Every structure is written in C-alpha cells, then in structure tokens.
Amino acid sequence: MTVSDVVELEGHIIDSGLMERAFTVVMDLGGEFDIEAFNVGESKTEESYCRMRVIADSEASLRPILHELHQSGATLADPSDATLEPAPADRVVPDGFYSTTNHPTDVRVDGEWVPVDDIEMDCAVVVSGVDRTPDGASDDGERDAVDRDGDGATAETRVLNAVSEGDLVVTGDAGIRVRPPERPRDDSGPFGFMRGGVSAERPSVSLIRDIAEAVAGTKARGGRVLCVAGPAVIHAGGGPGSAGNGFAVHDMERSMYGTSLGMDVETMEHPRKGHKHHIYTISEVVRAGGIEAAVEAGLVEEGVMYECVRNDREFVLAGSIRDDGPLPDTITDAVEAQNAIREQARRADLVLMLSSLLHSVAVGNCLPSTTPTVCVDINPATVTQLLDRGSAQAVGMVTDVGTFVPLLAEELLE
C-alpha cells in the first residue's frame, strides 16, 4: 500500500536548482515520484512548470518529504487554507507548529494568500485579523462576515519567546507557500557580483571595488547599510551598526588613550604600557554616564562611536558573557539584544558583516534570504558558516578586515 500527494513547482525551477533539490529530497527520504506534467521554459525568459506526484509507503514517510519539498519551494497542487491553532500559553506554541525558512512566504487564510511579514528563520507564523475562537472553529459564519468588513488577515513571524497565549499559530504544512530566491536573470545591477559565494581566486581589490559600489548605490537610493563590526574594525565609517561591548570599548580606548588593547596603534613603541586602558576606558565612560555623555563631555573625540553620536547614527551594542564592564549602553539581556538587532536587520538594505562571528550570526538569523549581504573575515570557516543560509545575494571575502576597511574607504571617498 502506498500513499501519495501532488505538488507543483513553478518558475526558473531548473537553473535555480529547485528541480534538482526536489528530486533529491524525494529520493533521500525514501520516496518515489511520478512526473505528471513538465513544461520546460523554452528560452531564457520563460518559466517552467512541473506537477509531480510524490509516493511513499506510509503517511509517516510521506509527511517529511512533503515538508521538505515545501521548504524548498514546492506547493501542494490543491491548496487548502493554513491550519491555525491558538497558542496554549505564553512562549508555548501549539504542537506541530510550522517553523519558518528565511525565504519569502505566504500563508493561505480564508482562500487568500497572505504574505508573511518580517520573514525570518525558525519562527512561528502568527495570523491576525481573523477572530477564531480558541478551539480553532473557523467555520463560524458571523466571524467570517466581520473579517470581510475589516482589512483582512495579516501574518507575521514571531520568535518562540514572543508568542502569547491565544495567538493564532500556523501548524502543519498545508496552505503555506515558500519562494526561495531564484538565480537573477541579469548580472548587472549593484549586486550582480554577489553570486560567487566565497571568492578565493578573485583579486581582493577588484572585489572591494564592487562592494564599494554596492554600498554607494544603496545609499544613493536612500537605502540603509547595516554594518556588523567586530573589534578588529577601527574606522568603519558611518551607517547604523550592530556590534558588541568590546567593539565600543576598543574604539573609545583609541580615542581616549591612543591605544587599542594597550598598544599604541601608530608607533607600537610602548607595546606594554597600556594593557589596562580598556578597563579604564569602561570605568571613565561609566562615570560619565554612557557613550553619548562621554562624547558630549569631550572624553571621546574621534572614532566610530564618536561619529555615530555626532551624526545621529543608531547603534546596538549587544552584550555577551565575555564582556568586561559592560558599558552602560550595552544591552546585556540576550533576548532584548536580539530584538534590537532584529529591528535593525529588518530595515537593512545591505549588510556588511565585518570580522565578528557572534554578532554576524545573530544578525544573519534575523535576515530574510533576499537581503544582500557581504561577509568579511580572515577565517574561511567563519565566512562559509555565515554564507550558508541560502541567501540569493551574499558574497564572502576571506581577507584581513584591517586592510579591507582602508581600501573600502579609499574606494568610497574617490
């Protein structure tokens, strides 16, 4: 005895790798397939279409196959509405809740495909604007009538710890549509160069030039550039930023003592004099009452934090257990810090991740797969890990951030 279900794939499904992935999923998970229809796009601009029956031994085997196909961008041929279940308690999701990918996603509510706002990986989807009763009875005529008068349903991602009792959470795979980004048809445009993954062979200077153009282009169009900066970055320039306590300490120590972790950054003449400067820096800024106060009091007179304060750039300093201090501006609670990062990440049009694995992972966790991202680190394993999120427009560069930033600045100032 076998069970089966039919899924559809549409778009540039061959060169985006979707067809390959679909075949592989079915075979890896022990299923069979029967192609019921296949129309190949005959030329570059035409889309293809495939209707595939997926066959398995049992419902239990079929379920994960369909789930995987789903996550990859296939949709059930005969869509039903998404199943909604109320959350039984705060921070507790219903059994079998749907956990998101980072790709654009729609859920079907009352026959309509509703886009999921603020898409982000590993979240629940909460639907609002439908007035279900807690037991999930959705066939109540009166409520439906009310809905139709209103603005209709909306859907958004919610991290687990932000789910409240009674939230209507999507469960199962039905009524959900995921659209993984396709390979762009056209290489031009500011992010055209972002397709090669990690570019070990390409000359660094030519890649830096492209990144500078992407930054300049984004700002010219009024977009936001989010810079995630590790302590290795010294003069990262403007833009809002996500960083850690250590970055800010390091940056202000440089202004206050002319050293960085105690080393004179210009002459290196007295490498031992100041290895306590970072702790004095923290102490001074605490005494002043925070970074803004320290800038205004003239304690900090240059550097990234100074420029952020003077030019009114937002910054988030996320705390971690390895911090000294911390500074009063550092958000020490991980959940609060994630929320602050999330807010920045959602509004970003281009993200530069500079030599900061911890903060870059945190930002990457909040990004949809459609946000262009540049990852720079001297450790190839870090770059690989950061790129491995299925982002359509991401490029990694294994280079020294200490030479990258000056060369980028040179290009931007030209």
Place this chain on the structure above:
Amino acid sequence: MTVSDVVELEGHIIDSGLMERAFTVVMDLGGEFDIEAFNVGESKTEESYCRMRVIADSEASLRPILHELHQSGATLADPSDATLEPAPADRVVPDGFYSTTNHPTDVRVDGEWVPVDDIEMDCAVVVSGVDRTPDGASDDGERDAVDRDGDGATAETRVLNAVSEGDLVVTGDAGIRVRPPERPRDDSGPFGFMRGGVSAERPSVSLIRDIAEAVAGTKARGGRVLCVAGPAVIHAGGGPGSAGNGFAVHDMERSMYGTSLGMDVETMEHPRKGHKHHIYTISEVVRAGGIEAAVEAGLVEEGVMYECVRNDREFVLAGSIRDDGPLPDTITDAVEAQNAIREQARRADLVLMLSSLLHSVAVGNCLPSTTPTVCVDINPATVTQLLDRGSAQAVGMVTDVGTFVPLLAEELLE
C-alpha cells in the same frame, strides 16, 4: 634630571622568565636600570634575589615602568600600605584604581600583607574590615584600635559593575604584591605534563591519556572538574558544566528525536528530515517547564543534560544573542550569567574547555592563573587565544572534540 625607584625580585626569577621580563619592560618603556644586588641561586633548589634601581626621565615615564614591573611580580623595595579610596558611586571606581592580574596577589593594609580573595583579571580590589572615613583618613588611632580587635582586614576582587558606593578600592601600585606562577621544579604530579603550551607534534592519544589521568586524579582527591562544552560535544560525561543554550538544545534534541541539528547521528540516512528538530526541542522543553521537568516527564531520556539532572550535577547555561528559544533554564542576562560562571570557575580544580570559544573565554576571564586548564579545539587560533593568559598549568590540544571525547571516555573507563 632623572627619577628612580627600587624594586626587588625574588624566587626562581631566572628560569621563570621574570628577570628577562623585568629587563625587557624597562628597556621597552624607555628606562634604564642599575642592578644594586644580584644573588643567583647556585643550585636548582635555591632561589635568586635581585634589587634593581629603575631610572627614567620623568615621573610620567617611571610610573608605567613600575606598574609593569609590578604586574610581572616585582615589588617596591620599600613597601608602604596600599592606597584605599572609596568608590564615588555604584559601579564607579575611584580614579587610578588598581586593575588586577590573574596571579595570586596581596595588598598591604596597616602594615600587614593581606591576600586578595577570588583573584581574577581586570577587577578592582575592595578591602573590608577597615573602617576608613570617606576622605581616606587612615591615621585615626581609635579606628585602628577597633580593627585590631576584629578579625583584621580582608581583600577581594570585584568586577566593575559590582562595585558599590563607598567600597574601599585600592588605587595606584603601592602596597601590592603579585606572584606570577613559577615554573614547577618537578615535572611529576598529575599536571606535570601541562607545560608545553600547544602540542602540535605530540601524538594525540598520549596527550589524551595524560588528560584522563589529570581528570581522574582530581576527582580522586575530591576536586571539582569544570567542563565548558560547546555543541560539538555529545557525550561529555559527568561533572558540573558551563555551556550555552545551543549545547543543551542539541543534547536534548538527540534524546528526543535521535538527531542533532536534524541529522540522524547514527545512520545519517535521512539527513534532511529533521532540520527543524532543534526548534521543536526548545518548544517541547518550554512547554514542559524546563530541563528538569522535561527529564522528569520522561521527555528527555539520555544525554548530558539528562545525566546532570539525574546525578544532581550543577550546570550553567549562559545565553547569547545567537540563541534560538532560549530554553527556560538559560540565563539570558550576560552579567547574571557571568556571575554564575564565576561561581563555578572559582571552585574548579581542573577546567576542560571543549570546543566552545565564547564560553571558554568567559570562564577563562574568571580563572586565577593557578587553576589547571585543558583547552581542546580544532581551530589552532582558538587554542592559542585561550592559552594566552599566563596560566602556569595550561595545555592546549588542537584536535577534533568528536574524537577527543570518545578517546577520553575510553581512558577514563579503563
């Protein structure tokens, strides 16, 4: 015109590198020296002694030289009491406060050398049991009399954010004695093998055997072994532990779903089926009410967390901004988490740092240089960074924690 001061060095000051460091400090910082006395220990067991006048152009040049010499273990020839200043406000230390090393340290209070408890790097030293008035008037005969009736002064480290208004904080360098660990005269003993730093050439299996002996010996003597475990560790065995949210999720996913980040750890047959298992694991444990509740409810039936609960081993799960969830047991506030880690670190007699840079740095920050430490990571840069704390008994191993743990367990169970 020059200024000068006299310092003394005592102990195995040649083979511990202290003499070399002292000469280098003076020359690097632009000073001159005049050796006033030098008695070399004539044989292996005799100590040496050196009295050195340090000469500089100005008080401003002399100060950092003396400070550095101090940190390295030299003491002023003519010791005075440590200077104590009350903290002007909560979390604000007096100007010029003394910032600790991680070496055993004494401060001189009322002519007596008082050991600093809970020594840890980059802290303030707070002295209690002396009833100074806020202006630091210590020559009040009556108070002194009272002190002599009591148990005398005590001193302890205090991280900056734990300093309270009015705490008597040591400032300057006077009246402070630092004792960096010396090279042991004898290689035998359970930690005799811990001297080579990073051992790239030595066969891994032979080093693992020594580590197993150190673990077994520590437990046999009733000591505590603290294990800092990254998600790469699967069956790390007993003992209290410092880890992160991800470690616990990963461990319990394995028990609940037989997978680790969705991969069946035994057969690898269905590598795609469960990449959402970690988020379901979190959701189930949240629903159960926490790790202990999940173990008791039979949800989690094996693994490190299970064993910790069943065998009543303490564990600290420190949160970070890259966490999913987090679990209810995870301490999300960085400062609170540091305090929990600090408590574990102080009581540890042997620390194993297994493939977890973030948590290992956090633990390492709290450790005195005298606690034996083993750092295992596949990334040589991580091991180097963790060892670079002047610990007398620390050994690093660049190896795969996935083969290290089974081989260590084999040795321990023999």
Place this chain on the structure above:
Amino acid sequence: MTVSDVVELEGHIIDSGLMERAFTVVMDLGGEFDIEAFNVGESKTEESYCRMRVIADSEASLRPILHELHQSGATLADPSDATLEPAPADRVVPDGFYSTTNHPTDVRVDGEWVPVDDIEMDCAVVVSGVDRTPDGASDDGERDAVDRDGDGATAETRVLNAVSEGDLVVTGDAGIRVRPPERPRDDSGPFGFMRGGVSAERPSVSLIRDIAEAVAGTKARGGRVLCVAGPAVIHAGGGPGSAGNGFAVHDMERSMYGTSLGMDVETMEHPRKGHKHHIYTISEVVRAGGIEAAVEAGLVEEGVMYECVRNDREFVLAGSIRDDGPLPDTITDAVEAQNAIREQARRADLVLMLSSLLHSVAVGNCLPSTTPTVCVDINPATVTQLLDRGSAQAVGMVTDVGTFVPLLAEELLE
C-alpha cells in the same frame, strides 16, 4: 545575426545537476537557449533527455559555451569524428588541443566511440592505432582498410611533458563525449555514505566506522587502498602508499630513536634532547644504503616503512624542496615522482588522503572522478580544496589525524 548549435543531454540530468549546470553555463557566457525536446524521466529509474539549441551572437561567443557544455557532459547532437593533429615536437601539443576533465570520456574515431584510458585532468588525448599522415588526411581509403584489420583505435591521456613529436592529439571539442558521474540511485554499498562533502555536523566516530567499512570492503573485494600520508600519520597500517621524504624520516626516526622530531612520543619527558634525530636518521639510512637495507640491517625495527618493506607493500616517496637529506629512496625529480604517483593512483580502488596537502593534491591530480576518496585534515580549507574536484564519491573529514588513525585501526581490527 546569430549562430547556433544543438547539444543533447541524457541520463539523470536533473538530479545530477547537469540540466542546471547547462542552463547556467549558457546564461553565464552570454548565450540563449531554445529547448527543442525535453522528456523527463517519470520515475526514479527512468532517464531524462533534453535537446537544446544554443544560440550566441558570434562563433567566438558560441565556442566557449559549447566547450563548457561539453565539459559538463552535453554532446553535440550531430557528432562528427574527433579532430586529430600530430604533435609538432616533443612536449609541444598542437594548437587548440583538447584538455581533459577527470570524468570518463570517449572520443569518436572513424565513427566509433573509443574510451579514453587512464582519464586524468588537464591532459592531452593521444589516439593510437590509426595511421594518419602528418597532414591529418583521414579519408585515405587504403589506411582505413588497414585499421579495420587491426584491433582498432585506442585513446589515452598524456600529460603535456610526455607528448612526443608526431603523436596524434585530439583538438577542438568535436567528437568528444564526457560523462560526469551521476548521483547514485542507491545509497547502500560500501561508498554510499560518501556524498555529504565535508561533514562538520556528523559525529566523527560514526563517520570513521563507515570509512573502516569502505576500507575493509575494498580489500575484501581484492581492491587496492592507496594511502597518502603526511608526517602527522604515525601508524597508518598496510597498503601501498604515496608519501614524502619527511614522512619516511619521521617514521624511521621513531623506530631508531623513539622520538619524532626529537620528542619522545610516549613520555615527552625530554622534549629537547633529540631535535637533531631526524638528521641523524637520514644520515644512518644513507649510510645503510636505503630503507630496505636499513630494515634488513635491523636499524629500523617497526613503523610504517618497516611494515612496507616486510610486507612487500609498494611505496612512493616523492621529494620536495623543503626536504632534509633526502633519503636515497626519495624520488627528487618532480616529473618522475608524478609518474610514480600516477601509476599508483590509476590502480587505486580507494584513496585515503591523510593530512598531507602537497601529496594529496598530486595524487588527486591523477585520479579520475570515479575513484572513491576520503580526505582527512584538521584544516577545513585543505579538505575543501581536496574535495573540489567533482568526484562522485568523495568525503572529507575535518579531524585530527592523530585521533583518526587509532580510531580507524580500532574499527579495522574489530
């Protein structure tokens, strides 16, 4: 004006990624395509077929597209014979010679598809058994008649420096068929586990168990296991081997002095005593007249080289410019050493590359994409580089060879 040509793709062209690659090649190189026929295999076991017209602006643009499609496994729809040109001089190939991939390849000679023997990357293809005149006139009836009497044409790869004047070398892309390995339909079999690329998440011990099974299975079937061993390997066990001068020196030093680069590998008690042992080892073996003589003279009494001599296992020691000595057995000429390696590589049924980048690259250069290969190194970048050859059955493991080898031996001896 446009030019075009028609190619065909056959087999499991979707899940092997061939269709995706074909579309990507055309678009990346600025061409257009028109799908003239597409029959998708309706179930898992049926093959697919695609006939695609490739269109470009000019002959100059079309050429590289067709070349790339070729290399990826597409064939010209209307095949002609391969073009053969005689080599103008020793070591000089004709203009536009065809440079091989490492995939199974056929060339069309006199209307017949002839398999290319000893396929290897970046070689010329030399055809024998056809008696062409130097001007390449192949339509001479008399000669053809002669051919048909003989055993027919044969084709083989030839590295550039082995080409002799007059060799008939394939030029251009016509009449060549490349078959990149397809994804196996079936995961079972001894190499079924070799598909995951670099396995960071999978427990090392479970992967080592699979590798042990692949080694045991290969030997049980009478196959050859080739071990490429760096100096980090100490007791790698039997089998023919490719290694370097340093490996053999290191191995025999251990037998002769009980040390490895001067360190006592068991006790580590006297880490400094013997850092000259490696140079004495070389000197002693030179004096003895070579490795075999040193074993027979009782100078070397254990270790890999000893076992190779005693058990009559072939070994190749390839020299390099960083060698001390070298040993008399080391092949110091790079071209001769490559030839010795090539001979071993061609006969191998399973290759273990253990912690030796230089030698592993050299062996990898000689391997067809169909030879199962296991790469073990502690540096992830090394593993990635070694795997990046389009091999169908290759698996990488980022682990410590010092723990890998004992664990593998344990599994093999069970």
Place this chain on the structure above:
Amino acid sequence: MTVSDVVELEGHIIDSGLMERAFTVVMDLGGEFDIEAFNVGESKTEESYCRMRVIADSEASLRPILHELHQSGATLADPSDATLEPAPADRVVPDGFYSTTNHPTDVRVDGEWVPVDDIEMDCAVVVSGVDRTPDGASDDGERDAVDRDGDGATAETRVLNAVSEGDLVVTGDAGIRVRPPERPRDDSGPFGFMRGGVSAERPSVSLIRDIAEAVAGTKARGGRVLCVAGPAVIHAGGGPGSAGNGFAVHDMERSMYGTSLGMDVETMEHPRKGHKHHIYTISEVVRAGGIEAAVEAGLVEEGVMYECVRNDREFVLAGSIRDDGPLPDTITDAVEAQNAIREQARRADLVLMLSSLLHSVAVGNCLPSTTPTVCVDINPATVTQLLDRGSAQAVGMVTDVGTFVPLLAEELLE
C-alpha cells in the same frame, strides 16, 4: 657518582632569554647546576657573564645537556679544538657529526676560532685548509707548519647530500661556539619593528608602512630583497624571486588571456570561460621555448615574469609534484632547486615570504637567523610555522596578500 662540566655564557644573557633557556635545559634534561660565577651587567649597555657547572648522573645524561646548552649559545669553559673526521663516502657523514643551528657559529681549529660560512640549519660543517690524514692525526708537526704558511683554515656548512668522501667534518660538540642573536638594544633602524612575532592586534596599515620602509631602506643601501611568492601574489614588483611553477603560469596566463585560473580578474563576467587557460599558457610557453623566449616573442607582455625578464632580475622556479606542465624554466629536481634557492637565500638582505608555505619553508631552511624576514599569509598556522626559527629579526603578518601587495606598492611608490 656524578659527572660534570663547566660552561660559560656571555653577553646580554638575561634579556635575550639565554640564562632562562640554560636553566630550563639543565632541568628539563634531568641535570643539576652550580653557578660558579655570575656578574650581572649593571646597566643596559653592560654585558653579563655566567660560569655554570653542569652536573649529571652519567656521561650519557650529561652529553645531551651540554649539546643543548651549546646550541643555545653556551660554550665550554675550557675550549679544545673541534674534532674533525673525514667523511667515509660521498653523502655519508661520520658518526656523531655536528648538525648546525641557523645561528652564527665558529669552530676552533688549531687553537683559532674560525667562522662557519653560509650558516644554515641541519647541515654538517666541513673544514678546509687543514691537511689532516684520514685517521684524524692532527698533531703532525710538519703539516701544521704547512698550514701556518697558507691562508689558514676555513669552515662552511654542507647539506648532507653535498658531502664528499674525505671531507673533514666536525663531530661532537667540542670546539664549537654558537651565537644566537640577542635582543637589539635599540629599536630604531629599519628593522626595529621586527620583534613582535605575529602581530594580531596591530593595525595592518601601520605594519605595512614599516615593511615598506624596510624594503626601501634595504634597496637604498644596495641590499637585496628576496621575494618568495605564491600564486596568490599578482603584481609583486621587482627584486629577485623564489617561486614555483604555478606562480609563473598564473602570472603569464594573466598576461596572455587576461584571466587567472580561468577567471577574468577584472570583470569576473565570464567565470567559466577559461579554466583551461593555465594549461594552454604552459603549452604556449613550452612551444616558445621558455619564459624569456615567450617575453621576447611578445607572447607575455606584462606581469611579474615579464618584469623579471625585462629588468634582468634573477628568478628561481622550483618544481613540485603538484605542478602542471611544468614550464621549461622550472627546476624539477628538488636537490637542484634547493641549491638554486640556497644561493639566493644566502645573498638576501631582506626576505619577503608572501603566501607560499612550501617555497617559504624551503627558503627559510637556508637562511641564517640574522636575515630579516617578513612572512605574510592569511593562515595563522602558516605564519607561526615560518616564524618559529629563532630569527632575531622576523615579523609575521596574518593578512590577505591580495590587499597586502597593493597597499605595500602604494607605500613604496609614495
């Protein structure tokens, strides 16, 4: 019963670490010491002196201690002449031959200290200009008389494979004086910055500025800069160079096809077009008859090899077993290539090792510890390995050679 011998140490023996090393050697190797005299240099410019009796249980234990002390710079208090033994055969050194360090060394011949020319690690020392009979009888009055008429004895290093039958080779430790470089008293001068080892914290641009000054200063003084270049270097500029076959192929491919390993280095537009270009490049250069011929024929019109030919800069291309081709200019025999490298290394006044582990190790093996050396690589383990040779003036930089070279060129051209 104990045996003992007396050694002397002289110079800045404390801050150079020599005293510490001496104590550690004795203790590590199980000996005892008795300081018979110790005069410490009272100020920065005065040297210190130590006479130390070394005591051990047996001659067999004492020997390695004295050997190690020797290698570290101690000399026997009561020097005798070096023992000379004739080599019994070509490439075979006498039993117990003295194997060199890379530090300046003298040997005592007929009561005179003779400097060893061309000092290099792991070599034999061959003494010429003394007419010993094969049995080593050096007390023959007649011969000595002859010597005193001549220019006297000379000594030089000889790699094992260059030793000829009858060469007078130094054996044992007696009559040998090693002078490890001391810490410079003065930080100024062109190489003053070269003391920090691997500089992770220091801003890259400031370090590059110092390196540029060292290069410019060396050339201004008429010195030679030797550049060891891996394929990652594109436009390294002038100077003689040691590199490999791959470097030259890569460089000329860029000139001939505008690509590097097939990738258009400027536009990246056609990343797939030319992955066979490197093999065509080799074929074309072979056809032309070599690099110089290819430049003269106009085949190669820019790049490093072009500039070397045009500006008459020496270059050595050392072959390896991973080479394609190789080019006619590549020295395929490892021993011959080492000799060519050795010749360059000996004449170098400053060595830049740029991203080429194999060639850098080969060059490093031939360098005395007194040659200033800069190692640049993106892999920290590579830099650590290259620096670990006890060179007095060596600095490592973990950075991207693709950004390092343009920034260095910018500084040099200013």
